[in-house]
Amino acid sequence: MGEVELRHLATMVAVVEEGTFGRAAVRLGYTQSTISQQVAALEKAVGGVLFERPGGPRPVRLTPLGAVVLEQGQGVLAKADELTEAVDRFKAGDGRIDIGTFQSVSNVILPSVIRRLRDERPACEIRLTEVPADPQLGRLDLLFYDRPIVGDLEVVKLIDDPYLLVARPGDFPDGPVALKHLDDQPMVGCHLPCDQVWLDQLVAAAGVRPRVVFRSPGNETILSMVRAGLGWAVLPRLALHGSGTRYDDRLAIHELRPAPSRGIYLHWAATASRSPLAERAIAIATEIAAEVSAEAGAGYHVGDADVYRGEAPLDE
Known part of the structure; x- marks a missing residue:
C-alpha cells in the first residue's frame, strides 16, 4: 500500500x-x-x-x-x-502538567499555584503525585522536595524553611529556646527520613540527642500528641504555617538557637524543553513561595504573645 x-x-x-x-x-x-x-x-x-x-x-x-x-x-x-x-x-498553555509534591508544599504552596493556573488556563489538566522518601523526576514535569535532587535537573530554591520547637504553653518562657534543652527529652516525630534532617543538624550543632517516643507521618497527629503532653516536636515553619497553630492557645511555638533549617526546592528536567504551562507554573510557584515566606516570617502568635520572637534564647 x-x-x-x-x-x-x-x-x-x-x-x-x-x-x-x-x-x-x-x-x-x-x-x-x-x-x-x-x-x-x-x-x-x-x-x-x-x-x-x-x-x-x-x-x-x-x-x-x-x-x-x-x-x-x-x-x-x-x-x-x-x-x-x-x-x-x-x-x-492549556495542556497537562504532572507535579510531584509532599505534605508541607501540598498544604501551603501548591493550592495557590493550582488556583492561579486554573484561573489563567481553565482548560489545563493538573495531575499531582505524592513523592516518596527518595524521589526521582521520572515523567513528572515539576517536582517539589525539601532537598536538592542529584541528576540532570534544573533546580530553584523557593524558600528557606527553619525548624521550630512546638511545646505547650508554660514549658518555656517566651522567646527562642537553646538546642541543649532538647537533649534526652521526649519528642514526637515524623517518619525517620523526614526527622533525620533536623536530628542530624541538632547533633552536629550541639551534640543534642532527643528521645523520639512516637512517630507519625501526619503533622496534625504530631501536634495532637504535643497538646496531650506526650512530648515536644520540631517541625518546619511551613508545616506549622499550614496547620492553624498560629492562634492555637494549647501550643507554644519557639525558635531554636542555633536554628536548624531546610530548603524547599523545585526541580525540572534540564534537557527537556518546558511547556508554556510548566513555565507558568514555575513562575507562579516562585511568586507564591515569596509571599508565603513573608507571611510566615511575621511570627506565630498565641493569645497576645509573640512566642518565638525574642532577644535571646533561653539559657543559651
Whole structure:
C-alpha cells in the first residue's frame, strides 16, 4: 500500500457525505477535477477502486474496499484532529502538567499555584503525585522536595524553611529556646527520613540527642500528641504555617538557637524543553513561595504573645 494523505481521506469523507463529486467540491472549495484527482490518488495508494460512479447526477456508492477505507480513515482523521487540538492546547498553555509534591508544599504552596493556573488556563489538566522518601523526576514535569535532587535537573530554591520547637504553653518562657534543652527529652516525630534532617543538624550543632517516643507521618497527629503532653516536636515553619497553630492557645511555638533549617526546592528536567504551562507554573510557584515566606516570617502568635520572637534564647 502506498502513502495515504490526510487531505485525500478528508476528500473521500466529503464525497460520501455529499453524495457526488460536485457537491463535495463546493463544500471543500475545490474544483470537481481536483476532487477527482484526490480520489484517484487515494485509490492508487490503497490499490483499488473506492467508489462506483454511475455518472450523471446520481450519487456515487462505496465499493467494499471503499467501506473499509472509510471506516479506518474516519478514525485516522479523528486522531489527527485530536493531535491538532492537543498541540494547540499545549501552545496556549492549556495542556497537562504532572507535579510531584509532599505534605508541607501540598498544604501551603501548591493550592495557590493550582488556583492561579486554573484561573489563567481553565482548560489545563493538573495531575499531582505524592513523592516518596527518595524521589526521582521520572515523567513528572515539576517536582517539589525539601532537598536538592542529584541528576540532570534544573533546580530553584523557593524558600528557606527553619525548624521550630512546638511545646505547650508554660514549658518555656517566651522567646527562642537553646538546642541543649532538647537533649534526652521526649519528642514526637515524623517518619525517620523526614526527622533525620533536623536530628542530624541538632547533633552536629550541639551534640543534642532527643528521645523520639512516637512517630507519625501526619503533622496534625504530631501536634495532637504535643497538646496531650506526650512530648515536644520540631517541625518546619511551613508545616506549622499550614496547620492553624498560629492562634492555637494549647501550643507554644519557639525558635531554636542555633536554628536548624531546610530548603524547599523545585526541580525540572534540564534537557527537556518546558511547556508554556510548566513555565507558568514555575513562575507562579516562585511568586507564591515569596509571599508565603513573608507571611510566615511575621511570627506565630498565641493569645497576645509573640512566642518565638525574642532577644535571646533561653539559657543559651
